[in-house]
Amino acid sequence: MKSLWWAQVKAVIRLEIKKTFLARRGLWIYFLAALPILLFAGYAILGASQHRRSARIAGHGEKSLTYQDLLAVRPDMTKAEVGAILGRSPLISRWSEPRKDGKEFIAHEDWQYSDGQNRLYLDFADGRVVSIHLEEAYNLSDDATLFAGVFQFFFLRLAVFFGCLGIFMNLFRGEILDRSLHFYFLAPIRREVLMAGKFVAGLLATCAIFVASEVLQNVAFLGHLPPGLRDHYLYQNHGLEHAAVYVLVTVLACLGYGAFFLVAGMLFRNPILPTAGILIWEAANPFLPSVLKHFSVIYYLKALCPVDIPVPPNTPPLMALLISNSDPVSLPLALLGILIVASLALYVSSLQVRRMEINYTTE
Amino acid sequence: MNDRIIFEDVSKFYGEILGVNRVNLSIPPGITALVGPNGSGKTTLMNLMTGLIRPTQGRIEVLGYRTDDPENLFKIVGYSTQFDAFPKGLTGFQFVASYLRLSGTDAAGARQLALQAIERVGLAEAAHRNVAAYSKGMRQRIRLAQALAHDPKVLVLDEPLNGLDPLARSEMIAMFRYAAAQGCYVIISSHILHEVDVISDQVILISNGYIVAEGAIQSVRSEIRDHPTQILIRCDRPRELAAKVVGSDNTMEVSFHTDERGLLVKTRDADKFYLALNEIASNGIQIESVAPADDDVLSVYEYLIGNDEVVR
Numbered sequence: 001m002k003s004l005w006w007a008q009v010k011a012v013i014r015l016e017i018k019k020t021f022l023a024r025r026g027l028w029i030y031f032l033a034a035l036p037i038l039l040f041a042g043y044a045i046l047g048a049s050q051h052r053r054s055a056r057i058a059g060h061g062e063k064s065l066t067y068q069d070l071l072a073v074r075p076d077m078t079k080a081e082v083g084a085i086l087g088r089s090p091l092i093s094r095w096s097e098p099r100k101d102g103k104e105f106i107a108h109e110d111w112q113y114s115d116g117q118n119r120l121y122l123d124f125a126d127g128r129v130v131s132i133h134l135e136e137a138y139n140l141s142d143d144a145t146l147f148a149g150v151f152q153f154f155f156l157r158l159a160v161f162f163g164c165l166g167i168f169m170n171l172f173r174g175e176i177l178d179r180s181l182h183f184y185f186l187a188p189i190r191r192e193v194l195m196a197g198k199f200v201a202g203l204l205a206t207c208a209i210f211v212a213s214e215v216l217q218n219v220a221f222l223g224h225l226p227p228g229l230r231d232h233y234l235y236q237n238h239g240l241e242h243a244a245v246y247v248l249v250t251v252l253a254c255l256g257y258g259a260f261f262l263v264a265g266m267l268f269r270n271p272i273l274p275t276a277g278i279l280i281w282e283a284a285n286p287f288l289p290s291v292l293k294h295f296s297v298i299y300y301l302k303a304l305c306p307v308d309i310p311v312p313p314n315t316p317p318l319m320a321l322l323i324s325n326s327d328p329v330s331l332p333l334a335l336l337g338i339l340i341v342a343s344l345a346l347y348v349s350s351l352q353v354r355r356m357e358i359n360y361t362t363e
Numbered sequence: 364m365n366d367r368i369i370f371e372d373v374s375k376f377y378g379e380i381l382g383v384n385r386v387n388l389s390i391p392p393g394i395t396a397l398v399g400p401n402g403s404g405k406t407t408l409m410n411l412m413t414g415l416i417r418p419t420q421g422r423i424e425v426l427g428y429r430t431d432d433p434e435n436l437f438k439i440v441g442y443s444t445q446f447d448a449f450p451k452g453l454t455g456f457q458f459v460a461s462y463l464r465l466s467g468t469d470a471a472g473a474r475q476l477a478l479q480a481i482e483r484v485g486l487a488e489a490a491h492r493n494v495a496a497y498s499k500g501m502r503q504r505i506r507l508a509q510a511l512a513h514d515p516k517v518l519v520l521d522e523p524l525n526g527l528d529p530l531a532r533s534e535m536i537a538m539f540r541y542a543a544a545q546g547c548y549v550i551i552s553s554h555i556l557h558e559v560d561v562i563s564d565q566v567i568l569i570s571n572g573y574i575v576a577e578g579a580i581q582s583v584r585s586e587i588r589d590h591p592t593q594i595l596i597r598c599d600r601p602r603e604l605a606a607k608v609v610g611s612d613n614t615m616e617v618s619f620h621t622d623e624r625g626l627l628v629k630t631r632d633a634d635k636f637y638l639a640l641n642e643i644a645s646n647g648i649q650i651e652s653v654a655p656a657d658d659d660v661l662s663v664y665e666y667l668i669g670n671d672e673v674v675r
Contacts, residue, residue, distance in 0.1 A: 180449060360446070
């Protein structure tokens with residue numbers, strides 16, 4: 001019997017995959033998946049342009065500087081003292097601002113230096129250093145936080161969420177609207193097996209789209225790093241491990257949201273209502289009582305994310321609660337939790353699919 | 364295993380709208396025609412029979428299988444619906460073969476059975492064209508191929524002759540007869556009475572969700588006492604015969620056939636009239652044939668339901 005069910009599941013997958021991947025109405029899902037790739041590709045292009053500019057500044061400098069040289073400048077140094085350490089700046093801009101009495105002007109000079117990668121910005125007022133800003137070409141910690149932020153707040157909560165909505169919600173609902181669901185219901189196949197086949201097909205489609213997106217995001221993100229630094233980040237700074245965990249979280253997100261939207265597509269005719277409900281439920285997760293938090297997908301996904309996003313100072317408390325991971329869950333518990341939540345949703349779907357009738361005129 | 368299709372006190376309501384009400388049926392093998400005007404409940408009855416919808420009350424069994432058990436039910440049932448929509452992007456062959464693969468048939472078996480079924484409905488040349496490019500008649504035939512492909516014991520066909528040209532109709536009718544002769548249960552719905560009249564072994568007349576009669580058409584007619592039986596008598600001297608028949612106690616009305624070579628007699632008691640006719644015939648009038656003139660589906664239908672929506 002199990003081999004028959006497996007053969008039937010495969011038959012359903014073959015039909016569904018073709019439909020899901022090639023559907024014109026699903027093009028927006030590819031666009032959603034491509035957005036973060038474009039973002040990181042843009043970031044890499046911008047970074048490369050900045051590096052070329054830094055190299056040009058370094059090339060025009062009086063001295064060949066090191067990173068340590070750039071760190072040597074202190075506030076209140078005079079131009080001569082700075083010149084003694086770094087040489088004459090290759091890029092100087094001058095401006096002025098009125099003094100508090102309004103009668104005279106303060107003469108400002110902005111000097112830029114570079115060691116070829118990092119850039120130092122100095123602001124002189126009346127001939128003394130009043131502001132020092134060192135812009136590091138590669139800050140892996142900041143970059144990892146940026147990636148984590150895009151992953152958690154755009155990719156996971158919006159792209160994967162709405163992508164799963166578009167694919168899983170239509171597994172049954174789309175065929176009811178097309179008036180073609182009876183094709184499946186006329187076959188000697190258990191409704192639960194049909195549901196399983198459709199779910200696996202949806203999971204394969206969403207995983208293929210969003211895991212591919214996640215991998216390409218990593219490629220684009222790492223694209224602007226020099227090979228040595230990239231290897232260091234990947235193999236000695238948990239970069240590869242983080243990338244693998246992001247892929248795992250993406251797969252689990254497809255599983256969890258997929259199960260939610262599969263059941264929603266069976267229970268509701270209008271997708272707006274359940275979508276809004278699930279979106280609010282997921283967004284409100286940090287504010288829910290501890291017991292209710294467990295019935296959410298994002299609760300477990302957040303716990304699995306490899307990089308914590310620091311809460312910036314002066315962030316409003318509600319926003320801080322949204323960003324921070326105040327209720328951490330261990331990895332095995334998070335995995336188990338999301339599997340249980342998805343199983344519950346699939347169980348409800350299996351009950352619902354048995355009750356479904358073909359009655360297109362009332363849809 | 365039960366050898367009938369059983370409906371026991373079955374009702375179906377769509378909200379407050381009646382689909383069918385208190386249906387009791389026991390359908391034997393052979394060709395059974397479901398006859399009724401549009402909206403009378405024929406499709407509802409077929410959808411109930413195949414589990415696409417569930418009864419609000421009552422019990423349905425198809426040769427002992429419950430209709431909420433599609434895994435077993437559709438091993439013996441093939442249903443050609445009136446739903447004119449197909450999974451997108453499939454050719455006719457893929458449509459039938461995919462259905463067979465869903466049944467668990469392996470790729471080679473599905474290919475062979477699909478091609479056989481498509482051949483039987485005369486679509487072999489168009490098998491590898493996209494269903495979206497099919498004409499209405501071709502779509503009807505590919506649905507028939509899907510219903511036939513796994514060689515089911517029960518064939519449920521909702522208006523199967525719709526959209527078919529006369530040649531295709533006669534081919535399909537021959538196919539249904541062949542299936543019935545093999546012991547299959549062929550349930551056909553139609554609102555075109557002369558079609559079902561020639562092919563069905565029994566009829567189920569349905570109107571506004573109620574079964575108004577069921578059984579072999581002659582037995583249904585004989586149970587209708589309100590309407591006198593019409594008898595067509597073919598003879599060489601119709602006017603002489605008419606004069607004698609009018610005098611009989613059992614005759615209600617006599618009229619000449621349009622070709623002037625026969626009489627149409629209405630009688631309340633056909634058996635007594637036949638006895639009286641024997642005496643009349645012995646007086647020298649040459650009677651060529653005597654046959655009931657209103658035991659066809661159309662007449663029965665008109666008597667029971669009225670003829671407003673009947674398509675002849």
